[in-house]
Amino acid sequence: MFSKAYSAAVHGIDAVMISVEADISDGLPIFDMVGYLASEVKEARERVRIALKNAGYHIPAKRITVNLSPADIRKEGTAFDLPVAIAILTALGHLPQEDLKGTLIVGELSLNGNVNKVNGVLPIVYEAKERGYERCIIPKENAGEGAVVSGIRTYGVASLSEAVELLSGRASRKEEAIDLDTLFEQANQEDGMDFCEVAGQRAAKRAIEIAVSGLHNILMIGPPGSGKTMLAKRIPTIMPELSFEESMELSKIYSIAGLMNQQALIVRRPFRSPHHTITTTALIGGGRIPKPGEISLAHHGVLFLDELPEFQKNAIEVLRQPLEEKAVTVARLGASYQYPASCMLVAAMNPCSCGYYPDRNRCDCSINMVKRYLGRISQPLLDRFDICIEALQMNYQDLHGGGPQESSQEIRKRVEIARQMQLERYRGQKIYFNSQLTPKTIKKYCRLNSAEQSLLEEAFVKLNLSARAYHRILKVARTIADLEQSERITSKHISEAICYRSIDQKYWGE
Ligand SMILES: Nc1ncnc2c1ncn2[C@@H]1O[C@H](COP(=O)(O)OP(=O)(O)O)[C@@H](O)[C@H]1O
Ligand SMILES: [Mg+2]
Ligand SMILES: [Zn+2]
Structure with a gap:
């Protein structure tokens, strides 16, 4: 007897359909599985x-052959166990073949x-929904993930017998369901962290607001305890709320990485x-059974590299390309695919190994030691940060004397306006943020009048800036103007953008 069940495999962040055929015939009693299998x-x-036996099914002494197709896709992981068992039971006559039609099955x-x-x-x-399947049978523990896809019935099962009962229609079951509105509402309520908890640090907060508005990468440099980590952790709280599409895309990545922890989305x-x-x-993704790395897990959010110089040099250098392309390309066994990686890179570091340079009352690192420490960050990597700021040690007065601080919600309102300006300006051009502008598009969208032009030229000479720095200043100035809803970039915007550049000049410049 021959039977066919339907399953799927993950390919990149999408899925491909796999059919599972089982054939049972007379002959030597062997169990064979074929079809380009890991x-x-x-x-x-x-x-x-063994699972079939323990679920109470008798397996006759016959020749069992299972074929997973298409043959050109390598099958990995343990999700085919359940469809294979179901295909065998069907071939043995325990389930009618019609019950498997339009049904996708996965489970270990x-x-x-x-x-x-x-x-x-x-x-x-x-993918099953896109392909017109009617229902999916998935592991109970993954039920939430199935429930968020509308337009297809999904059922979570805890055992093989439960799957059989469901397929044969012996047990009537309600499909998994979830209330997405409530889910999103909860996400926006429960969040402890807020920028209002950070006293003072006006300059740093302002720079962060600009960075989030234009999705510019930001580097914070300053002594221990100056609040770098505290500031970084609050960055997601001023980003616009995730849209359903963004949330879906992000959830696919977490689902593949096995990090959903029974959440639906x-x-x-x-x-x-x-x-x-x-x-x-682990940072960029890949591996024998490919998984998204941290940069993809930070998609639509923040990748924070605390103590940047402590990272392996190679690990951060390989980040450069995906940061630029906003995706990681994983090539293997003739196939290649991409994991999305559109995140904001936030990094923090001390200026020297003791942490207190240039405060000579506390730091006695030699200039060579300081240079060597800073030198762990290469120029090309430094160039990935459009904005560089100093986090300064707060004194007692600043920490306890200041009045009430602005909340994340208030800052987010301004960020949303700046984001809207960018969306409208770049509509239809696959540009979403100012940070994505190229030298060519900078020419088009960051036009300067002669006064601003000469201001920039002057800084260029005085600060000994590179062409890259020049472009970064313009992109950041574009964002500063957008925060004011100004199409025109003025001298004020340029001057502020130059400040965010002169800080790395102070530490890394000659
Ligand atoms: N501006 C600030 N407002 C309130 N608390 C602060 C501020 N800066 C630092 N702190 C306190 O100091 C602690 C250490 O700050 P942290 O962010 O870890 O510093 P860093 O990462 O620069 O070493 C924080 O957890 C917080 O309690
Ligand atoms: Mg820290
Ligand atoms: Zn030092």
Whole structure:
């Protein structure tokens, strides 16, 4: 007897459909699985055989062949266990073939017949809906991810027997459901952190507001305890709320990485803060069974590299290209795909190994030591930061004397206006933020009058700026003007943008 079940595999952040055919015929009693399988898929044979037995099914001494197709896609992971078991049961006559039509099945089996969670359920259910499937049978623990896709019925099952009962129609079940509005509302309510908790630091807050508005990467330099980490952690709170589409895209990434933790959808902007001992692969993604890295987990949010000089040089250098392209390309076994990685890079560092340079009362690092420490950040990497600021140590007065501070919500309102200006200006051009402007588009959108032009020229000579610095100043000035809803870039905007450039000049300049 022959049967066919339907399943799917993750490819990049999307899913591809896989059919699982089972054939049972007379002959030597063997169980064979074919179809370009990774080792863990081959091991499905043992899991499925024992799970079937423990679920009370008798497997006759016959020749069982399972084929996963299409043949040109390498099958990885353990999500095929359940569809393989179901295909075998169907070939044995325990389920009618019609029950499998229009039904997509994924799940890992444990030896006792329980169904375990798998990665990538969200993109799989999403693709199944796009392909016109009517229902999905998924692991109970992934039920939330299935429920967020509308237009398809999904059912979470905890065991093989439950899946069989559901398929045969013996047990009537309600499909998984979730209230998305409530989910988004909750996300916007519960959040402890707020910029109003940060006393003073007006200049730093202003720079951060500009950075978030134009999605400029920002580097904060300053002594320990000056509040760099505290400021960074609050950056997502002034970003506009995630749209449903953004949330869906982000959730697909988390689903594939196996980080959904029974949530249905990621509804908050991510803040990822990997430790400096992180490996290159964990940072940008890839690996034997490819997974999105931190830069993709920070998609639509913030990637925070605290203590930047402590990171492995290679790890941060490989970040440069994905930061520019806003995606990571993973190439393997003839196929290649992209993980989205449109994040804002925020980095913090001390100016020297003791942390207190240039305060000579506290720092006795030699100039060479300071240079060597700062030199861990290469010029090309430094060029990725449009904005560089100093976080200054606050004195007691600043910390306790200041009046009430502006809330994140108030700052976010201004950010939203600046974002809107950019969306309208760049409509239809695949540019969303000023930080994405290229030298060519800068010419078009950052036109200067002669007065501003000469101001910039003067700074250029005085500060000994590179061409890259010149472009960065213009992009940042564009954002500063957008915050004021001004189409024209004025001298005031240029001067402020130059300040964010002269700080890295102060530390790294000759
Ligand atoms: N501007 C500030 N307002 C309120 N608390 C502050 C401020 N700056 C620093 N702190 C306090 O000091 C602690 C250390 O700051 P932190 O952000 O860790 O500094 P850094 O990362 O620069 O070493 C914070 O957790 C916070 O309690
Ligand atoms: Mg810190
Ligand atoms: Zn020092």
